[in-house]
Amino acid sequence: MKxxxxxxxxxxxxxRIAATKKKExxxxxxMIAFDEDDKVKAIGDEAFDIYEKxxxxxxxxxxxxxxxxxxxxxxxxxxxxxxxxxxxxxxKPELVIAVPVDITNVExxxxxxxxxxxxxxxxxxxxxxxxxxxxxxxxIDVEAPCGNMIIDIGAGTTEISVISLGGIVxxxxxxxxxxxxxEWIKDxxxxxxxxxxxxxxxxxxxxxxxxxETQQDISVKGRDIVSGLPKExxxxxxxxxxxxxxxxxxxxxxAKAVLxxxxxxxxxxxxNEGIYISGGACGFTKTEEWxxxxxxxxxHIKPEPQDHVILGMQSYLx
Numbered sequence: 125m126k127x128x129x130x131x132x133x134x135x136x137x138x139x140r141i142a143a144t145k146k147k148e149x150x151x152x153x154x155m156i157a158f159d160e161d162d163k164v165k166a167i168g169d170e171a172f173d174i175y176e177k178x179x180x181x182x183x184x185x186x187x188x189x190x191x192x193x194x195x196x197x198x199x200x201x202x203x204x205x206x207x208x209x210x211x212x213x214x215x216k217p218e219l220v221i222a223v224p225v226d227i228t229n230v231e232x233x234x235x236x237x238x239x240x241x242x243x244x245x246x247x248x249x250x251x252x253x254x255x256x257x258x259x260x261x262x263x264i265d266v267e268a269p270c271g272n273m274i275i276d277i278g279a280g281t282t283e284i285s286v287i288s289l290g291g292i293v294x295x296x297x298x299x300x301x302x303x304x305x306x307e308w309i310k311d312x313x314x315x316x317x318x319x320x321x322x323x324x325x326x327x328x329x330x331x332x333x334x335x336x337e338t339q340q341d342i343s344v345k346g347r348d349i350v351s352g353l354p355k356e357x358x359x360x361x362x363x364x365x366x367x368x369x370x371x372x373x374x375x376x377x378x379a380k381a382v383l384x385x386x387x388x389x390x391x392x393x394x395x396n397e398g399i400y401i402s403g404g405a406c407g408f409t410k411t412e413e414w415x416x417x418x419x420x421x422x423x424h425i426k427p428e429p430q431d432h433v434i435l436g437m438q439s440y441l442x
Contacts, residue, residue, distance in 0.1 A: 128143060128145055128214050128217045128218070129143070129219075129441045130142070130143050130144075130207075130214065130217045130218070130220070131149075131219075131434070131438065132203070132220070132222065132239070133222040133434050134188055134193070134203075134221070134222070134235070135154060135191075135278060135280075136154065136186070136188045136279040136280030136301070136303065137153065137280070137302075138151055138279075139151075139152055139154040139168070139202070139203070139206065140431070140433070140434040140437075141206070141210070141211070142434055142438045143217075144441045144442070149431075149434050149437075149438065150206070150210055151431070151434070152167070152168030152169050152206070153168050154168075154188050154202070155167070155168065155171035155175060155186055156171055156198055156201065156202045157170075157171040157175075157178065157183065158183045164205065165182060167205055167206065168206070176322040176323065176324055185198050187199035187202060190280045190281050190299045191224045191227070191280055191281035191297070192224070192227055193231070193235065193238060196234060196238065199238060200238050203238065203239075204241075204242040207243055215245075216245050216246060216247045217243070217246055218246065218248045218249070218250070219249045219250070220249075220251075220252055220437065220440065220441065221235050221236070221239055221249065222252060222253075222254045222257050222433055222434075222437060223235050223251050224283060224297055225253045225292055225297060226296065226297035227297070235251060236251060253292055254276065254283060254433055255274050255276060255287065255292060255295060256287065256290070256292070256436070257436035257437050257440060258274050258276040258283075258432045258433050259285075259287050259400065259436065260435075260440060261402065261426075261431070261432030261433060261434070261436030261439070262400040262401075262424065262426050262436075263400075264287070264400060266287055266290050267289065267290045268288075269289055270397065271288045271293070271390030271392075271393035272287050272288070272393070272394065273286050273287075273379070273382070273383075273394045273399045274399075274400045274401075274402065275379060275399060275400070275401050275402070275406075275415075276401075276402045276403045276432070277302070277375065277402070277403035277404075277405040277406045278301045278302070278403045278404065278405060279301050279302045279303045279404060279405065280301050280303050281299060281301050282300060282375055282405075283296070283297050284296045284298070284375070284379050285382075286382060288390060293386060293390060294382050294385055294386050295382070296381070296382050298374075298375065300371065301403070302330075302404060303323075305368055305371060306323050306327050309329055309330060309363070309364065309367070310323060310326040312363060312367075313326070313329075313344065313346070313359060314349065318348060318349050318350055319344065319346045319347070319348060319349065319355060320346050320347045320349050321344060321347075322346075325346060328344075329342055329344055329359065329361075329364060330364050331407075333365065334364075334407045334408050334409070335407075340361060341358035341360055342361050343358055343359075344356070344357060344358075344359050365410070368408050368410075368411075369414055372411060372415060372418070373414070373418060376418035380419070398423060398424050399415065399421055399422070399423050400423075400424045400425075401423060401424065401425045402425075402426075402429045402432035402433070403429055404430030406429050407429070411425065
């Protein structure tokens with residue numbers, strides 16, 4: 125009997141799991157909520173629904189930060205609960221875990237230990253670099269003797285990698301992504317409009333601009349920090365573009381640094397093949413234009429960039 129394989133991506137914002145015998149993959153918010161007795165109140169999307177609205181007796185925890193496990197105990201408990209709830213019938217599977225490249229051996233060991241403890245009885249566990257999976261999900265032939273650059277802009281991290289012959293030639297992990305834009309929007313609105321908003325509203329403002337590319341004002345609701353009362357203000361969507369472009373500019377500077385240390389042959393391949401972009405934080409329609417302007421090369425962003433890693437995992441498991 126063929127062993128079932130489960131591919132797991134522990135993202136800063138989402139937990140995704142693919143199985144060899146299923147066409148669809150599971151995608152839920154990487155959050156867990158506890159009540160005052162430390163009993164699980166909600167996981168995944170249900171925990172996200174209560175986030176920023178919960179009473180003091182309820183704790184909502186995000187166990188992943190900047191691509192690594194920040195709360196080992198709760199991440200283990202969350203993964204164990206998800207596997208038991210959605211994959212209970214899978215007997216002794218092989219687990220494939222997507223991990224960032226530029227992390228310490230201790231951090232990599234944490235991914236391995238977490239999987240063994242959360243999954244219970246498993247046949248084997250394998251760690252695979254996320255940029256390889258993102259490249260596969262972007263349509264790159266990673267085994268070809270050709271240099272390709274993949275920039276994966278996630279929620280909490282950005283990974284810049286050069287891939288050839290199925291391996292990572294050079295890489296760089298940056299500790300920022302889409303969540304940092306949300307934080308900046310939240311602080312900007314508080315400073316300039318005297319309005320306190322949550323991360324959800326900051327993200328709504330960002331997504332409203334990303335989806336419509338509008339230059340019009342966008343209504344945002346929050347609490348007036350002067351009166352303490354609820355208030356609604358209109359904020360120019362252009363502020364989102366300003367911060368998003370600044371972040372892309374910084375990412376491109378780091379990409380140039382990576383290009384400077386690879387061989388001329390690989391650099392030539394990248395110029396010929398172009399640069400591939402993946403990750404949910406590249407959802408702005410102008411991202412391709414901005415990167416092309418900074419790096420002077422062709423830019424490829426395939427459909428569903430936010431899911432390229434798990435889509436690559438599905439192809440890898442096949």
